[in-house]
Amino acid sequence: MKNIIALLLVFITTNSFVEQEDAFTTGEWFKLRIHYGIVNAGYATLEIKEATRNNQKVHHVQGKGWTTGMTKLFFEVKDDYQSFFDKQTGKPYQFLRKIDEGGYTKYQEGFFNQNSNTVRVKDYKNDTENTYSVPENVQDIVSSFYYLRNHPKIDTLKEGESITIDMFFDNETTKFKLKYIGKEDIKTKFGKISCKVFRPYVQAGRVFKEEESLTVWISDDDNKIPVRIKASLAVGSLKADLDAFKGLKHSFKVKID
Numbered sequence: 717m718k719n720i721i722a723l724l725l726v727f728i729t730t731n732s733f734v735e736q737e738d739a740f741t742t743g744e745w746f747k748l749r750i751h752y753g754i755v756n757a758g759y760a761t762l763e764i765k766e767a768t769r770n771n772q773k774v775h776h777v778q779g780k781g782w783t784t785g786m787t788k789l790f791f792e793v794k795d796d797y798q799s800f801f802d803k804q805t806g807k808p809y810q811f812l813r814k815i816d817e818g819g820y821t822k823y824q825e826g827f828f829n830q831n832s833n834t835v836r837v838k839d840y841k842n843d844t845e846n847t848y849s850v851p852e853n854v855q856d857i858v859s860s861f862y863y864l865r866n867h868p869k870i871d872t873l874k875e876g877e878s879i880t881i882d883m884f885f886d887n888e889t890t891k892f893k894l895k896y897i898g899k900e901d902i903k904t905k906f907g908k909i910s911c912k913v914f915r916p917y918v919q920a921g922r923v924f925k926e927e928e929s930l931t932v933w934i935s936d937d938d939n940k941i942p943v944r945i946k947a948s949l950a951v952g953s954l955k956a957d958l959d960a961f962k963g964l965k966h967s968f969k970v971k972i973d
């Protein structure tokens with residue numbers, strides 16, 4: 717499960733920023749229940765708070781992930797991902813990544829300079845500090861989630877079309893590509909939900925079986941929150957379902973048969 721929760725926090729939704737109403741607001745919170753095969757493996761949450769950076773109010777998002785039950789005994793995960801980003805542009809100011817995944821630990825904090833297109837990363841575990849050049853409009857792993865939720869093209873994509881953004885993660889910039897698959901109604905604990913289905917391209921190898929191993933179901937409404945995630949892993953499979961939510965900006969739509 718190494719880095720699985722981190723990837724979930726990025727892949728669980730789809731959109732960006734532009735002159736349109738945001739899909740989210742301060743106070744939004746939701747939780748995903750994660751299954752590894754038939755085992756209830758853990759949970760992941762994302763919450764939008766408010767903070768101040770550069771003398772202005774910004775979004776402060778905290779994402780947490782943890783294992784439970786028997787999974788915790790064999791492979792304990794305690795992850796804390798945070799991002800501070802501009803309310804208007806979606807550009808990140810700062811990120812924090814503090815993880816413990818089965819004994820693998822990392823504790824980093826990054827500070828973006830959007831004027832010089834650089835990010836200064838402090839590694840508290842290794843007591844190092846480095847500055848990296850990044851493309852314009854680069855996102856961190858958490859801000860990518862919210863940047864994508866307001867994307868101007870998300871509602872006009874045709875089946876097979878993709879959106880690509882630049883994402884800074886693990887001290888390098890990668891291209892994050894998201895392909896639109898189509899629409900599907902799925903049954904949940906809340907009722908039947910209309911969803912748009914997306915397939916993020918991931919790196920095949922130690923974690924994922926192949927590039928198109930991950931599939932994401934996003935609510936086909938103005939909120940665009942994750943409803944279901946499935947992944948074929950190098951060993952086994954993973955599934956995550958929306959378990960709870962509050963503070964959504966828009967009405968959450970449930971279909972009546």
